[in-house]
Amino acid sequence: MKRLWTLGILLVAFVFIVSACSSGKSTGVKPLDKEEKAVVRVMFYDEQQFYTQYGNLFASKFPNVEIQVVSMESVNGMAVTDREKAFKDLIEKEKPDVMMLDTKQYEDLAADNKLLDLGSLIEDEEFLGAEILPAVVDVLKEKGGGKLYGLTPSFYSQALFYNKDLFDKHQIELPTDKMTWEQVLNLAKRFPTTGDKDDRIYGFSMMYGNAHAIGDMVGSTEGLTFISQDGKKVSYNTEGWKKAYQMAIDAWKADVIYTPSEESMASNSYEDYLKRDLFTMGRAAMTLNGSYIIDQMKGAKDNLKDYKPFKLGVVTVPIDPSNPDVSTTFGVYNIFSVNAQSPNLSAALELVKYINGDETAKLQSRSQRYGDLSTRTKYIKAVDGVSLEPFFSLKPKVDVLERYSNIPTSFYQPFQELLNAEITKVIDDKQSLDEALKNIDEKGQQELDKASLADKAEKEKEKTEETSDTTE
Numbered sequence: 001m002k003r004l005w006t007l008g009i010l011l012v013a014f015v016f017i018v019s020a021c022s023s024g025k026s027t028g029v030k031p032l033d034k035e036e037k038a039v040v041r042v043m044f045y046d047e048q049q050f051y052t053q054y055g056n057l058f059a060s061k062f063p064n065v066e067i068q069v070v071s072m073e074s075v076n077g078m079a080v081t082d083r084e085k086a087f088k089d090l091i092e093k094e095k096p097d098v099m100m101l102d103t104k105q106y107e108d109l110a111a112d113n114k115l116l117d118l119g120s121l122i123e124d125e126e127f128l129g130a131e132i133l134p135a136v137v138d139v140l141k142e143k144g145g146g147k148l149y150g151l152t153p154s155f156y157s158q159a160l161f162y163n164k165d166l167f168d169k170h171q172i173e174l175p176t177d178k179m180t181w182e183q184v185l186n187l188a189k190r191f192p193t194t195g196d197k198d199d200r201i202y203g204f205s206m207m208y209g210n211a212h213a214i215g216d217m218v219g220s221t222e223g224l225t226f227i228s229q230d231g232k233k234v235s236y237n238t239e240g241w242k243k244a245y246q247m248a249i250d251a252w253k254a255d256v257i258y259t260p261s262e263e264s265m266a267s268n269s270y271e272d273y274l275k276r277d278l279f280t281m282g283r284a285a286m287t288l289n290g291s292y293i294i295d296q297m298k299g300a301k302d303n304l305k306d307y308k309p310f311k312l313g314v315v316t317v318p319i320d321p322s323n324p325d326v327s328t329t330f331g332v333y334n335i336f337s338v339n340a341q342s343p344n345l346s347a348a349l350e351l352v353k354y355i356n357g358d359e360t361a362k363l364q365s366r367s368q369r370y371g372d373l374s375t376r377t378k379y380i381k382a383v384d385g386v387s388l389e390p391f392f393s394l395k396p397k398v399d400v401l402e403r404y405s406n407i408p409t410s411f412y413q414p415f416q417e418l419l420n421a422e423i424t425k426v427i428d429d430k431q432s433l434d435e436a437l438k439n440i441d442e443k444g445q446q447e448l449d450k451a452s453l454a455d456k457a458e459k460e461k462e463k464t465e466e467t468s469d470t471t472e
Helices: 002-023 047-061 080-094 103-111 119-123 134-143 164-169 181-188 211-221 239-253 270-276 292-303 345-355 358-365 409-427 433-471
Strands: 038-044 065-071 098-101 154-156 158-163 202-205 284-290 312-315 335-338
Touching (some): 038 080, 038 345, 047 065, 047 345, 098 103, 103 134, 158 164, 164 312, 211 239, 239 433, 270 292, 409 433
Parallel strands (some): 202 284
Antiparallel strands (some): 158 284
């Protein structure tokens, strides 16, 4: 009997230890007592927006926690190189407990061990981490060097929208998930190109861009890069880019792609903006866009007297045929992280949990704007019976933007002007595509070298000024 009693005690102790370990699968931060007074400094766009979006809801649950908002307005208006330094200076000066970060800021701070590891939260049953879109967690872990240092309540993605009524009217088979760009553009070519420009329909429309923008989209989808990994060499004159641009030029010359004219862009009224988007107006069969276009269609219905609604269809973005399960348009933003050096870790962690929690997602989904896709996908609403799953059914390719992280920002505008000029000459039959790509490589390299030298000089100047300030 004594042996059984001893065994029972050991068993209870074992269960207690296991329970403690499992419940202790935590950040190592003690839970916040609701009666405990605390102060949390949170870095956000501005104070009013934070309270409207999150602060008022949080305050109703934790009335003893005072929130102080560190505004990022001064930083966000700067050029990229200036913004990076100003961002670091802001953190150093204000020492926020909670920080809202973009992916680059998140990646840099994680690499410097300045963020609290939040990995245990996605194993916390109360937090319901299992309901968070796995792709989002995967992206954040990859950016965090294998660990989860932040969470985001929303993500961005694109999908291929189509006008089912137009496809049915012209007896063309509907788009499907995981189409290639070649298949999409071939579908667009099957729609009639006749009729007056003011009332004819188009196979594909985009609000901004031109032939070279289409070529860039095709190439990017297929994993092509136009700059070497070290950011030193322009590389457009390849078979891959030639194929991508030929596809775009053929579609452009076939007059199946619509973009608004410069003249039509002059008006800034909301009604004119809606009318410029031919897909929204029912005059384009397909468009590639974010989920906010659904709000735009509702806006047209509410604001335009002659608006005619149509049946909407949604499928995944075009894919790379060699990598068909991956999307290059998936991204995370507004990542909330806890400063590892925060003296208010309990309250800071509670705020991050609340911003990313199920309750907040549910509340915000009631007035959800479709431009924001919740990372808790059960709150992504279907539209008139049309599922929005194509926005998150593909795996994200997380290095798309990072491919060009070494390129000076001053390079982009002259390079885009060069691209447009050279491809326009091809469209106008003034030169061959081979000649255009050769010119883009040669002239683009000159622009890159010039921008790199200017960037280097600017950084050296900043170092000199920093040294001078330290000496003083």
